[in-house]
Amino acid sequence: MQAAQHLDATFAALSDPTRRAILARLANGEASVMELAEPFAMSQPAISKHLKVLERAGLISRSREAQRRPCRMEPGPLAEATEWIERYRRIWEGNYQRLDDLLSEMKAVGGKPSTEPQGETR
């Protein structure tokens, strides 16, 4: 999967509250489908569907050895998604800090924008 598709899959998987709850549960350790279905008013097949989405996105894995096939959380995609958001956030943080300064300047001159060019590029 390409990095962008990867992110798409991760964000798509995370856009559902049940799947986020499942991940939160798995953060505490492995669990079987039955154990995962317990807190939800949902059938086991419905939970299995959610698990498939999470598995496809690489957010969880399921062991094949045991009959029980417990689900386990995989940290990679979540870390990637968080990194992506963080990079994005940092750029906007910088922009908006500058906008803060500009706004206080404008408030000081009564909302009249100063039109001085910045630097020599015009």
Place this chain on the structure above:
Amino acid sequence: MSPTVHVTTPGDREVVVTRVFDAPRSLVFDCHTQPELVRRWLLGPDGWSMPVCEIDLRVGGDYRYVWRNDAKGQQFGMNGTYREIVVPERIVFVERFNGDESLCTLVLMEAGGRTTLSQTMRFSTPDERDQALKSGMTDGMSTSYDRLERVMEEHRPAVA
């Protein structure tokens, strides 16, 4: 105390950036629509300037931004078209960058002299845009990022 930028991903095609400013929204609006003001803050990482900022603020009008890395001299630009303008509270525009199109909605809400800005970027097919405009897509913004953060927090001790 510095206000923080929140980034959320309410759906798999949307990114929402929100931030509060200690200023009335008419000023915040001006800062997004007057070239002399835009080029003073919309700069991205340090070391970049915006030599070109052209804004034709009307429905169907275009804008064009060009950034330059002052140390290396390298440049890149993006452009877009305004689709809806409600002074001083809302701008909807299509943004084009590297062949990708996204639909952006800037909403400014003022309360007690402070302005909450939310910018939604929707990466999707152009055909869906009109529907999206009517659906008030910035309403009911979910807090999935907050939840993601919580999941991450809970997750950390489990792997460490």
